[in-house]
Amino acid sequence: MSPKQVPAVGVDPYFPTHGDARYRVHRYELVLDYRPGPNRLAGSARISAVAGTSGAGSAAGPGAAGEPLREFALDLAEFRVGRVLVDGKAVHYTHRAGKLRIRPAKPLPAGAAFTVEVHYSGNPRPVRSQWGGLGWEELTDGALVASQPVGAPSWYPCNDRPADKATYLISITTPSPYTVVVGGRLLTRTTHASSTTWVFEQAAPTSSYLVTVSIGHYQTVLLTEADPAAGRVPQTAYLPARLLPEFTYDFGRQTRMMPFFESMFGRYPFGEYAVVVADEELDVPVEAQGVATFGTNHVDGTRSSERLVAHELAHQWFGNSVSIADWRHIWLNEGFAKYAEWLWSEHVGGRTAAGHAAVAHTLLSGLSQDLRLADPGKKLMFDDRLYERGGLTMHALRRALGDAAFFQMIKDWAAIHRHGVVSTAEFTAHAGQYAAGGSLDGFFDAWLWEPGLPALPL
Numbered sequence: 001m002s003p004k005q006v007p008a009v010g011v012d013p014y015f016p017t018h019g020d021a022r023y024r025v026h027r028y029e030l031v032l033d034y035r036p037g038p039n040r041l042a043g044s045a046r047i048s049a050v051a052g053t054s055g056a057g058s059a060a061g062p063g064a065a066g067e068p069l070r071e072f073a074l075d076l077a078e079f080r081v082g083r084v085l086v087d088g089k090a091v092h093y094t095h096r097a098g099k100l101r102i103r104p105a106k107p108l109p110a111g112a113a114f115t116v117e118v119h120y121s122g123n124p125r126p127v128r129s130q131w132g133g134l135g136w137e138e139l140t141d142g143a144l145v146a147s148q149p150v151g152a153p154s155w156y157p158c159n160d161r162p163a164d165k166a167t168y169l170i171s172i173t174t175p176s177p178y179t180v181v182v183g184g185r186l187l188t189r190t191t192h193a194s195s196t197t198w199v200f201e202q203a204a205p206t207s208s209y210l211v212t213v214s215i216g217h218y219q220t221v222l223l224t225e226a227d228p229a230a231g232r233v234p235q236t237a238y239l240p241a242r243l244l245p246e247f248t249y250d251f252g253r254q255t256r257m258m259p260f261f262e263s264m265f266g267r268y269p270f271g272e273y274a275v276v277v278a279d280e281e282l283d284v285p286v287e288a289q290g291v292a293t294f295g296t297n298h299v300d301g302t303r304s305s306e307r308l309v310a311h312e313l314a315h316q317w318f319g320n321s322v323s324i325a326d327w328r329h330i331w332l333n334e335g336f337a338k339y340a341e342w343l344w345s346e347h348v349g350g351r352t353a354a355g356h357a358a359v360a361h362t363l364l365s366g367l368s369q370d371l372r373l374a375d376p377g378k379k380l381m382f383d384d385r386l387y388e389r390g391g392l393t394m395h396a397l398r399r400a401l402g403d404a405a406f407f408q409m410i411k412d413w414a415a416i417h418r419h420g421v422v423s424t425a426e427f428t429a430h431a432g433q434y435a436a437g438g439s440l441d442g443f444f445d446a447w448l449w450e451p452g453l454p455a456l457p458l
């Protein structure tokens with residue numbers, strides 16, 4: 001990545017009240033206790049960060065430029081906040097309207113590493129949004145977290161912007177009958193009296209919205225064992241035991257999806273993959289780092305949701321490993337994931353990718369043409385048209401580049417930006433390098449920037 005291609009990682013234009021570009025987080029260590037009955041969450045977050053204006057100095061690392069940090073903010077919903085410590089010393093803070101503003105005893109020089117410790121407790125509730133509740137959600141008997149895009153502060157203090165990726169150590173103590181699923185590797189599980197503490201490590205850089213928790217009465221099913229010699233990661237499922245027969249059929253081909261997508265996109269980016277079927281209906285499944293969460297309504301014994309199984313798995317490469325600098329670029333996540341659905345369909349003898357593209361084109365032709373794919377605006381960022389046109393744009397790009405160049409381009413994109421942060425401008429510059437005729441500027445203007453639907457390339 002050349003310096004001029006470094007994406008801006010400042011405040012998100014769609015969510016200007018989320019995140020703080022004046023520092024970067026390297027690691028979160030959360031030690032939490034959750035009681036499902038009263039829906040009570042209590043614990044602490046220890047955050048290791050570096051002071052510095054990441055917007056101006058990101059090419060050379062945080063702290064390359066900038067004033068000392070006199071104050072900074074974490075995003076945290078309505079909890080009772082106890083002590084807040086910076087580098088081990090109690091500090092002044094205010095907590096209002098989802099912002100925990102912290103004033104260190106002494107300004108932190110640009111480039112200085114520091115730690116923040118926040119002790120908090122309360123009844124976690126979803127963050128309200130135009131898409132409904134986001135983040136921590138109490139279930140009939142348990143809880144789950146689905147934060148995209150701005151629900152993470154519903155359960156832990158964070159620098160809530162997708163570009164600020166960090167590693168995580170998460171410890172959750174809850175009554176022993178419950179199973180706890182968090183993305184990453186389970187390090188230990190220890191039972192004392194009637195409670196069990198589950199400790200997970202997520203060693204890959206992770207955006208705050210992709211950190212998940214599921215707590216429920218789940219049966220654990222190992223779908224594929226790890227085989228490091230063959231480069232194979234373990235795949236595990238957690239589901240209500242009564243759904244096992246339907247689940248076994250519906251998710252039966254996921255273990256084949258993994259090598260298929262690896263042949264298309266390159267090596268799987270994380271150490272494991274888990275799917276959770278929460279004991280509740282969910283509008284849509286949702287991806288998290290190394291995990292996808294489905295609802296009971298996605299399991300019916302007829303594979304009717306298999307395209308979503310493919311979609312969520314594809315997000316591990318596109319969205320979770322290769323992450324967007326801010327939410328304007330959401331089509332990069334959803335366009336790739338949609339196109340992965342079509343590739344999978346063709347691979348298993350269903351409708352071809354070209355067939356799906358034709359259907360999507362017909363569908364979009366009949367809908368209003370007011371969505372700019374590369375900057376849809378907050379209101380339309382999860383509009384169905386963004387998904388369809390995103391997949392369609394991938395297919396049109398494949399037609400423009402030819403199969404060999406297109407698939408090489410995708411593989412290289414996933415490899416170059418593995419565990420990184422990207423923007424649409426970087427993608428168009430990258431794809432342009434694979435065009436035999438030189439520039440793709442006209443192509444991208446039409447497909448990404450003009451709302452009107454271009455003709456379907458044959």
Ligand SMILES: [Zn+2]
Binds near residue numbers: 311315333334337
């Ligand atoms: Zn998606």
